[in-house]
Amino acid sequence: MGQLLDLLKQGAPSDEVKEDLAQHTIKIVTKGGSTEDDPLDVGIVLEGREVLSGLSSVARACALLLGLIYAVNLSYPKQLRYTFEFCQKMLLELDSGKLSPKVHALKSKLLS
Structure with a gap:
């Protein structure tokens, strides 16, 4: 479970969160929502830049992340x-x- 937490990041798009994301190669970001299970927005960060946002769920983000990694041939x-x-x-x-x-x-x- 600890390794999966290395992949997920929750928080509003503040300067502190943006600085943290700039240091990560691959990250799934959740923003807002009433609970962790129901985020308002989910995005994907590659090489410190958000490349996808507005995804409806973490599961969809995981699937799209696998596709991005495979298509771009990232390690x-x-x-x-x-x-x-x-x-x-x-x-x-x-x-x-x-x-x-x-x-x-x-x-x-x-x-x-």
Whole structure:
């Protein structure tokens, strides 16, 4: 769960939040809303710049982020490497023939 928190950021678009986002390679940002489960706006930050905003949910942002990473051929952040690899290769079945040992072990456990 701690690794997923490295991917998500909640907060209003203040100068402090913008400075923090400028230091991140990949981030999903949620803004406003009455609860964490119901944000008003969700966006994607790549290389310190917000590239998508106005997304309706974190789930949609995750799916679009995977597509952006794959289309632009970005490297996964070290702390989230296996999370993204699992999503790409196991869930989306993109390049699923080349699994890292950790993801292959997880696949074996899931299929047994």
